[in-house]
Amino acid sequence: MIPTSGIAAYDAASPLAPWRFDRRDVGAQDVHIQVLFCGICHSDLHTVRGEWGPCAYPQVPGHEVVGRVVSVGAGVTRWKAGDLVGVGCMVDSCQSCQPCGDGLEQYCDTGMTGTYGSREKETGRPTQGGYSSDIVVNEKFILRVPEHLDPAAVAPLLCAGITTWSPLRQWKVGKGSRVGVVGIGGLGHMAVKLAAALGAHVVVLTTSPSKADDARRLGAHEVVVSKDAQAKKGLRNSLDLIIDTVGTPHDIDSEMQLLRLDGTLVLLGGSPEPHPAPGAFTFIMKRRRLAGSLIGGIAETQEMLDFCGLHGITADIELIAADAVNDAYERMLKSDVKYRFVIDLGTLSAE
Structure with a gap:
């Protein structure tokens, strides 16, 4: 022993x-x-x-x-x-x-x-x-x-790295992709770094206006305060993928409205209580999807580490x-x- x-x-x-x-x-x-x-x-x-x-x-x-x-x-x-x-x-x-x-x-x-x-x-x-x-x-x-x-x-x-890398790879994020990141914490800050390094246009949604400058430092191209209804309206039907890292119940219906045709909202935060369910027409009208993702496999994790080594990315x-x-x-x-x-x-x- x-x-x-x-x-x-x-x-x-x-x-x-x-x-x-x-x-x-x-x-x-x-x-x-x-x-x-x-x-x-x-x-x-x-x-x-x-x-x-x-x-x-x-x-x-x-x-x-x-x-x-x-x-x-x-x-x-x-x-x-x-x-x-x-x-x-x-x-x-x-x-x-x-x-x-x-x-x-x-x-x-x-x-x-x-x-x-x-x-x-x-x-x-x-x-x-x-x-x-x-x-x-x-x-x-x-x-x-x-x-x-x-x-x-x-x-x-x-x-935090592999948990955000896996959905970015699963949904084939790259140049030309528009990715939203909800929440800027341990997971969210890695999602921004990795999505930006993959060549995506990154939009951060946060409840904290004070995090805007830091979000841009991490690689975000746009920052929208979640409580700003007018700003969120301007993002409607514009995102291919949204990475939601928030671990408490919140309004995901309004987030899904930001997805374009065939867009996907991926939940990463382990909320102990259920989120309010999106309405059926939120899915139907743009063939949107709601998904989840759990860390990543060993090969995928090594791929992420190698990518971070190549691009100088750390937490x-x-x-x-x-x-x-x-x-x-x-x-x-x-x-x-x-x-x-x-x-x-x-x-x-x-x-």
Whole structure:
């Protein structure tokens, strides 16, 4: 077993606190990684507070992991000690169903194994995430990180990056595309960067007029305040794709009115309550579609990382020490971050 230091939730209400636990021994197909940085995703907070269902405590969150390979199993051929690698939202799947065969492991018919909050196939124990000193992962679920990028700012790409990249690729965004992005947070700021780098004309819709200048800095060509009915009316029937990153119930009917013929609104935000349903004629009159998307497969995630390496794209982050995690959670609830907290695991106490 591998002694590991981590930051865990012990129940749904208490602050996160240090926890010592053991990682499994390195199996034939496993890779042992020293964690350098881990992003803080809003999903981490929802999970440890029990807002998305029962949670096995103690629970170490974190699925935006960048680190260095320490050692590899006897059967590993893809990785070696010293490689800079990443681990995203999943660490295993059945690897035999049709979605897995198609490189869509996130849609595994028997359910992917989440980086935390799931069960290890090897041990049956709860999986523990990246707010930790070490992690052991099957070699097939590890990503190569471009060495020339800031590894701390790469960490959020393993969730926020791939979550927005996947729908952009699925709906074939490129030069000439008109893409709307709803919400400028951890996901939204990556959607703007990636869509702009793909050559799209990017329109940001935000409830915060104060975010207009920053949205343009990120790559937006237009910014529309969602409460400005006249400005939204001018966008009607003009967008090919809308990436909606907002995780609370809101009016998606008015967003769908902005789509042109055969346009698609993709929901990425995991709202715990349902959105008000759009009217039937919103779909019928322009053959519009309402869809959802879940992270991305391993091959697609590597494609995204390679694209970011080529274009010099990383997340906008605030790097924090391990003992600042609880403050970061409280600030995240207030949207007081631009645009992702990342933990420096080098500050994690081994006690």
